[in-house]
Amino acid sequence: MIRFEDVIVQIGDFQLTVNMTVPKGFTTVIGQSGAGKSTLLSLLSGHRELTSGKIFVDGTRVDLLPPFQRPCSTIFQEFNLFPHLTISQNLNLVCGKSFFVSDISREKIKRVLEKVGIVELIDRLPSEISGGQQSRAALARVLLQDNPILLLDEPFSALGPNQKSELIELVYSLSKEQGITVLLITHDPKDAKQVGGQCIVVKDKKALGPFETSEALKKNGLLKGYL
Amino acid sequence: MARSTVTVISSVFLVGLLLGPLISLIHFSGLSVSLNSSDIAAIKFTCVQAAYSATLSTLIAIPVAKALKRQKFFGKQFVVLILGAPFILPVIVAVLGLILVFGNNGVVNNILNLIGFAPVKIYGFWGVILAHIFFNLPLAIRILLQALNNVPGEHYRLISSLKLSFVQKFFALDWPVLKKVCPGIWAVIFAICLSSFSVALTLGGGPKATTVELAIYQSFFYDLDFSKAAQLALVQVFLVVSVVLCSQFINTPKTVLGLDIKIANYKPSFFEKIIDALVIIGILLFIFTPLIMILFYGFANIFSLPLSVFKAASLSIQIAILSSFMSVFFGLCLTTKMGEIFGSLGIAISPIVMGAGTFLMLKNFGNPYLLAVPVTVVVNALVSLPFVIRILKPSALEIRKEFDNLSHSIGLTGIYWVWWVYLRRLKRPIGFSLGVAAALSMGDLGVIVLFGSGEITTLPLKIYQLMGSYRVEEALASALLLSLLAFGSFAFFDKLGRTL
Numbered sequence: 001m002i003r004f005e006d007v008i009v010q011i012g013d014f015q016l017t018v019n020m021t022v023p024k025g026f027t028t029v030i031g032q033s034g035a036g037k038s039t040l041l042s043l044l045s046g047h048r049e050l051t052s053g054k055i056f057v058d059g060t061r062v063d064l065l066p067p068f069q070r071p072c073s074t075i076f077q078e079f080n081l082f083p084h085l086t087i088s089q090n091l092n093l094v095c096g097k098s099f100f101v102s103d104i105s106r107e108k109i110k111r112v113l114e115k116v117g118i119v120e121l122i123d124r125l126p127s128e129i130s131g132g133q134q135s136r137a138a139l140a141r142v143l144l145q146d147n148p149i150l151l152l153d154e155p156f157s158a159l160g161p162n163q164k165s166e167l168i169e170l171v172y173s174l175s176k177e178q179g180i181t182v183l184l185i186t187h188d189p190k191d192a193k194q195v196g197g198q199c200i201v202v203k204d205k206k207a208l209g210p211f212e213t214s215e216a217l218k219k220n221g222l223l224k225g226y227l
Numbered sequence: 228m229a230r231s232t233v234t235v236i237s238s239v240f241l242v243g244l245l246l247g248p249l250i251s252l253i254h255f256s257g258l259s260v261s262l263n264s265s266d267i268a269a270i271k272f273t274c275v276q277a278a279y280s281a282t283l284s285t286l287i288a289i290p291v292a293k294a295l296k297r298q299k300f301f302g303k304q305f306v307v308l309i310l311g312a313p314f315i316l317p318v319i320v321a322v323l324g325l326i327l328v329f330g331n332n333g334v335v336n337n338i339l340n341l342i343g344f345a346p347v348k349i350y351g352f353w354g355v356i357l358a359h360i361f362f363n364l365p366l367a368i369r370i371l372l373q374a375l376n377n378v379p380g381e382h383y384r385l386i387s388s389l390k391l392s393f394v395q396k397f398f399a400l401d402w403p404v405l406k407k408v409c410p411g412i413w414a415v416i417f418a419i420c421l422s423s424f425s426v427a428l429t430l431g432g433g434p435k436a437t438t439v440e441l442a443i444y445q446s447f448f449y450d451l452d453f454s455k456a457a458q459l460a461l462v463q464v465f466l467v468v469s470v471v472l473c474s475q476f477i478n479t480p481k482t483v484l485g486l487d488i489k490i491a492n493y494k495p496s497f498f499e500k501i502i503d504a505l506v507i508i509g510i511l512l513f514i515f516t517p518l519i520m521i522l523f524y525g526f527a528n529i530f531s532l533p534l535s536v537f538k539a540a541s542l543s544i545q546i547a548i549l550s551s552f553m554s555v556f557f558g559l560c561l562t563t564k565m566g567e568i569f570g571s572l573g574i575a576i577s578p579i580v581m582g583a584g585t586f587l588m589l590k591n592f593g594n595p596y597l598l599a600v601p602v603t604v605v606v607n608a609l610v611s612l613p614f615v616i617r618i619l620k621p622s623a624l625e626i627r628k629e630f631d632n633l634s635h636s637i638g639l640t641g642i643y644w645v646w647w648v649y650l651r652r653l654k655r656p657i658g659f660s661l662g663v664a665a666a667l668s669m670g671d672l673g674v675i676v677l678f679g680s681g682e683i684t685t686l687p688l689k690i691y692q693l694m695g696s697y698r699v700e701e702a703l704a705s706a707l708l709l710s711l712l713a714f715g716s717f718a719f720f721d722k723l724g725r726t727l
Contacts, residue, residue: 045636046635047632047635047636066635067635067636067638068635068636068637068638068639068640069638072636073636073637074632074636076632076633079629079630079632079633080633082630082633082647082648082652084651084652085647085651089647093637093639093643093647094637094638097643098643099643099646141637145637
């Protein structure tokens with residue numbers, strides 16, 4: 001469970017207020033461009049500092065921790081893989097501190113790549129595989145990190161609708177299987193509709209919710225103007 | 228360890244390396260500077276030659292850059308690229324080449340003699356100016372060309388559609404760029420020429436053509452007047468620091484190491500084509516005739532050089548490798564804004580000043596000559612450091628911008644970040660900067676003249692000694708060997724960075 005307690009972030013003229021509890025499971029974050037969706041996630045991941053307030057994960061305060069000590073893994077919009085490293089080297093970075101890919105790590109990497117369906121691409125560079133396959137590799141890395149929270153900052157926005165839907169489905173099933181809490185940013189209500197569950201709406205300088213997605217998407221729901 | 232901590236530690240270490248010699252100079256100067264008439268003449272000559280060199284280089288660069296901008300021809304990019312060659316060409320080689328062209332028995336004087344004109348003199352004031360133009364003109368051309376390339380193509384289209392005179396075109400198109408860029412180019416070249424040592428050592432000298440740097444060397448080497456050397460070194464630091472401070476009020480252009488040439492949609496007139504062709508041919512002849520002459524005269528004797536030359540070459544290679552790696556190591560630690568400021572401090576304290584200070588500092592503890600090699604390595608590394616930082620910094624900043632979020636989110640920090648991300652992403656600029664630093668060190672004739680002895684001689688010093696003993700053929704062959712080593716080391720490291 002994630003709790004944002006009187007969180008305020010001020011960046012120049014922009015301000016965002018968050019006061020909510022996000023339950024375990026799959027939650028989508030919806031809002032207009034520039035509303036503060038990415039800011040909300042970066043507060044949790046530690047890539048942006050709070051102006052005031054506190055963040056708790058399962059009762060433990062996390063907002064004072066550096067990003068890599070927080071129980072979150074993030075897939076960003078871009079730059080999710082180091083382009084000069086092969087997929088196995090990219091994934092090895094979260095298998096403990098080492099200068100080379102050990103046999104044990106390679107086996108571990110293979111197993112997780114099998115889960116996301118790209119084990120045959122283990123020795124390819126990111127530039128040698130498609131955008132969808134890159135997203136799967138990033139997802140594999142997140143699974144290796146084994147964190148209880150997964151933050152997805154519109155990572156599939158550059159993909160076609162079918163690929164995007166396929167990947168959201170994959171994330172959904174993997175998160176269920178491994179008991180991961182997922183926060184997925186999207187500006188497309190269809191994505192929220194696809195997985196159902198909870199949704200957070202970011203508008204008017206506030207993060208509101210979480211709401212039942214089906215409720216928010218109703219004709220007179222919170223997302224009325226947005227749909 | 229946090230990256231900022233690495234920068235701070237490196238900066239402190241660097242400041243220590245620079246401050247040590249400076250404090251030692253202040254101590255030896257007895258905290259007073261008393262200048263005699265020859266010292267004042269040296270200061271005057273230093274400033275006047277720097278002003279002439281900067282003015283002439285800037286003025287000559289204007290028509291060349293304009294010609295390169297408006298003409299399209301096969302090999303244009305190659306011409307612009309090889310204009311960078313004098314930057315890594317050892318000074319002593321260039322001087323020998325210029326002597327072959329403009330010396331008493333040089334090509335130019337032979338032609339002038341044939342047509343009944345008085346010969347030109349390579350030694351003295353004009354010789355120093357000529358050599359400085361040789362080194363700095365390509366730099367001025369490249370900076371100006373970059374500025375001219377930034378003029379939108381639409382301006383050229385508009386101008387070509389109007390019937391403007393030559394003068395009108397100049398004021399409409401070129402003048403706004405020139406008045407913005409030229410003062411900066413002038414200031415950069417003035418500052419470079421202010422620290423001229425090798426050129427003054429080989430082509431200058433005597434009461435009428437001695438720079439402050441040369442006067443420091445003479446006090447040190449011939450008069451053994453360390454107090455005077457220390458006083459002059461402080462004067463030199465004061466001169467350079469004053470110019471650097473004054474240049475802060477001028478829009479100093481960035482050094483251009485690579486060029487992105489955009490050809491504008493502009494059709495030059497027939498008259499412009501003729502003028503431009505003459506200008507481009509003229510500049511290529513000026514820059515490359517000395518090099519071709521070295522190749523031509525040096526090749527005949529390169530295989531019969533004495534063993535001492537190869538021993539000197541071997542020492543030069545060792546120093547170049549060590550100093551380039553040291554410079555790049557520091558450079559990698561200083562790729563931040565603060566790091567760049569500290570890394571550039573070496574510009575204010577020239578190799579001769581640094582060498583003199585270090586010599587005096589070490590004199591208190593033992594025989595400084597025994598430390599000739601390590602001191603040369605360190606000083607050469609510090610001299611090339613500003614260039615190395617300038618090469619590495621843009622790519623390093625890009626890495627941070629693109630991959631810091633990812634690195635932080637997966638906990639990739641410290642030495643592991645350096646291994647997996649920093650070194651691998653930077654391998655091309657690292658190779659390039661290693662090449663530049665190695666080539667600069669290979670050709671250095673600065674600090675080694677203070678510390679060098681019969682046994683410890685680098686190849687540039689050996690060539691200088693051969694010139695001094697009138698063994699011209701051996702000097703020319705050694706110069707060719709030095710050029711091959713300088714360009715070879717540059718090409719080797721650059722290629723290594725591209726292929727690894």
